[in-house]
Structures are given as C-alpha cells and as structure tokens.
Amino acid sequence: MDISTVLRDAAGGHRLSEKEAAALLKVRGRDIFEIFSTADILREERAGPVVTYVRNQNIHITNICKNLCGFCGFGRKEGDEGAFCDDRDTILKKVALASSRNVTEICLLSGVHPGFTMETYKDILSTVHGAAPDVHIHAFSPDEVMHAARQSSISTKEVLERMKSAGLSSLQGTAAEILADHVRSVICPRKVPTADWVRIIREAHRMGIPTTATIMYGTCETEGDRARHLAILREIQDDTGGFTELVPLSYVFQNTPLYRDGIAGPGASGREDLLLIAVSRLFLDNFRNIQVSWGKLGIKLGQLALLSGANDLAGTMFSDEVSGDAGAAGADYLDPTMMDTMVRDIGRSLRQRCTDYTLV
Numbered sequence: 467m468d469i470s471t472v473l474r475d476a477a478g479g480h481r482l483s484e485k486e487a488a489a490l491l492k493v494r495g496r497d498i499f500e501i502f503s504t505a506d507i508l509r510e511e512r513a514g515p516v517v518t519y520v521r522n523q524n525i526h527i528t529n530i531c532k533n534l535c536g537f538c539g540f541g542r543k544e545g546d547e548g549a550f551c552d553d554r555d556t557i558l559k560k561v562a563l564a565s566s567r568n569v570t571e572i573c574l575l576s577g578v579h580p581g582f583t584m585e586t587y588k589d590i591l592s593t594v595h596g597a598a599p600d601v602h603i604h605a606f607s608p609d610e611v612m613h614a615a616r617q618s619s620i621s622t623k624e625v626l627e628r629m630k631s632a633g634l635s636s637l638q639g640t641a642a643e644i645l646a647d648h649v650r651s652v653i654c655p656r657k658v659p660t661a662d663w664v665r666i667i668r669e670a671h672r673m674g675i676p677t678t679a680t681i682m683y684g685t686c687e688t689e690g691d692r693a694r695h696l697a698i699l700r701e702i703q704d705d706t707g708g709f710t711e712l713v714p715l716s717y718v719f720q721n722t723p724l725y726r727d728g729i730a731g732p733g734a735s736g737r738e739d740l741l742l743i744a745v746s747r748l749f750l751d752n753f754r755n756i757q758v759s760w761g762k763l764g765i766k767l768g769q770l771a772l773l774s775g776a777n778d779l780a781g782t783m784f785s786d787e788v789s790g791d792a793g794a795a796g797a798d799y800l801d802p803t804m805m806d807t808m809v810r811d812i813g814r815s816l817r818q819r820c821t822d823y824t825l826v
C-alpha cells in the first residue's frame with residue numbers, strides 16, 4: 467500500500483476501507499508524521515481551529531461490579547477492601563460539590579453493581595437531576611442498560627425510556643472496549659457482547675438520546691481489531707448520526723489483572739496512541755469530534771494528539787478513580803488554565819463547550 471496515495475485520497479474525500487485503516491495503524495518510521503499531518507488538515511476542515519473542553523465532574527457511586535474486567539483496577543467484589551456504594555445523602559453531597567464548581571455536566575461513572583435494578587438507576591437519576599436540574603447528566607453504558615433490563619425483566623428500550631424520563635441527558639458509549647467478541651472474551655467476558663452493545667446504542671440514538679463512542683485499546687487486540695471497531699462505529703453513525711464524539715481510551719495497565727497475569731503488556735506506545743487518533747480522524751469521516759483523554763495520555767502526549775487529528779480536550783473531571791486505580795498519575799483534574807497553556811503553545815485557542823458541543 468502506498469501511504470502517500472492513500473492519504474492524498476483520504477484528504478480528497480475518499481472513504482478509507484477497513485483494510486487501509488488497519489494498514490495505517492501498523493505504520494512505523496517517519497511515515498507516521500505524514501499520517502498525523504493529513505489528519506490534522508482534516509481536523510481543521512471538519513472541526514475548525516478551536517480546541518474545546520467541557521466543565522464536568524465525574525461522580526463514582528459504587529466500585530462494586532459484577533464484571534471485574536481484566537483491564538480494570540477500579541471494580542471490586544462486595545466486601546473487598548475499598549469497596550463502596552454511596553447512599554442517597556452521599557450522592558447529594560457529591561452533586562452539591564459538583565454544582566459549587568459550576569459544572570455543566572455530571573458524569574456518572576461506576577461499577578455495574580450486581581444488586582442494582584431499574585428502580586436503583588431511576589432513583590440515582592432522579593436524585594441527581596432533582597439536585598442539579600440544569601446540569602446535563604451523562605451516564606450509564608449499554609452494559610448497565612442491559613443489566614437493568616435483566617434485573618427488572620423489561621426490555622432495554624424500556625430501560626432507556628425510563629432513564630430518559632428520570633433525567634438522563636446522554637448515554638455513555640463506554641463498555642465498547644474493542645467491539646470484537648474474540649477480544650471481549652479475554653478482556654471483559656461478562657460484558658455485553660458486540661451485537662448487544664450495537665443494538666442498545668442504536669436504540670438510544672433512535673430515541674433521541676445521544677451517546678459518545680469509545681475505544682479502549684492497547685490490551686491484546688490487533689490493528690485489524692481496532693479497524694473493525696472503527697468500522698462498526700462509522701456504520702452506526704451513517705445510520706443514526708447519534709454519536710457526539712469518539713473518545714479513544716488508552717489502556718492503563720499498572721494495577722490490572724491482565725497485566726499482572728501476563729495476558730497484556732504495558733499498553734499502547736506513544737506511536738500507537740497518536741496513530742489511533744490520526745487514523746480515527748481519517749477513517750471516521752462522519753464524526754466531527756475526536757477527543758483527547760489527557761488523564762490517560764498525559765499533558766505532553768495529549769498536546770501532540772491535538773496536532774494529530776483531535777479537536778477536544780474532554781473535561782475537567784475533578785475525579786477519575788477509574789484511571790487512578792488502574793495506575794494513571796494526575797488523572798483527576800486538569801485546570802482550564804493549564805489546558806489553555808497547552809493549546810496556545812500549539813497556536814490554537816481554547817473554548818468551553820457544553821456536552822453537545824455548543825460553545826459556552
């Protein structure tokens with residue numbers, strides 16, 4: 467494959483094939499810079515020069531989880547040291563703290579508690595929405611939707627409807643990890659299979675509930691698996707237009723069973739991190755927004771990601787025990803002043819946005 471030709475075609479509007487994407491993800495040597503540069507040009511065309519961020523706060527309600535995925539350092543079994551599950555008062559205190567920080571978005575990021583039912587999810591949403599009615603609630607993954615449906619013997623559509631009426635503004639596109647069942651059976655065997663993840667996301671989009679799209683890469687998948695995953699996202703987006711952005715999540719390996727057991731290595735390299743962003747920009751011609759997870763990449767690599775196709779710096783977060791427990795340092799909070807410094811240094815400007823990417 468001639469890389470320059472493929473890149474010239476992509477820049478000219480040709481839709482990359484899955485095979486071409488897989489080949490680009492494998493590139494080593496100085497050709498990677500040509501890929502980054504083309505992706506940066508397409509970023510400018512599709513999303514403009516401004517780098518955005520959302521003022522948000524993560525709230526972890528429980529780390530007790532039925533899934534205990536091999537790539538996760540956050541999930542615990544009930545009774546394990548450090549296991550917690552917040553009561554209503556604790557949730558209200560966390561929401562009050564988020565409100566005092568003037569966030570526009572609250573992100574509920576928790577384990578999939580084996581005892582939670584539809585009622586529990588509804589109560590959580592009503593509590594958060596009641597205490598912060600003007601704040602966008604970005605919560606729950608297709609795996610949690612499936613769990614609520616099973617626990618309460620209702621359909622996933624009904625779960626989504628009830629979540630929406632209890633205050634859910636957008637659904638998380640998490641639990642996607644790598645949408646290839648042979649990889650899922652190794653890294654997250656208890657999570658929804660690919661077909662259910664896709665079905666629930668499509669149901670949400672059809673109901674007018676937007677979602678993010680994520681990819682968690684760097685465990686034991688191949689470049690072909692990553693390209694397959696991106697192809698599934700592109701196909702859904704063609705049909706529904708319901709994804710707000712792609713959130714690439716680089717595997718944080720230190721405190722995870724997959725690494726401890728020798729099944730996965732120490733995650734993606736810097737080359738792979740930047741190529742994932744760049745190839746996503748080239749391949750996902752129907753996505754406007756590609757995000758940098760600064761908590762996983764760090765500030766310096768995150769800055770280069772903004773020059774390789776990304777246009778968004780995610781959120782302030784204030785707390786990210788999921789990345790922190792897995793071993794990421796400094797993953798909790800990034801002050802917008804620091805974001806501004808990062809962005810100005812590469813000759814761009816920073817703007818605060820809402821969850822739906824309208825500028826504040």
Ligand code: SF4
Nearest residue numbers: 531533534535538541
């Ligand atoms: S990644 Fe999510 S679902 Fe998997 S163990 Fe961790 S908290 Fe549970």
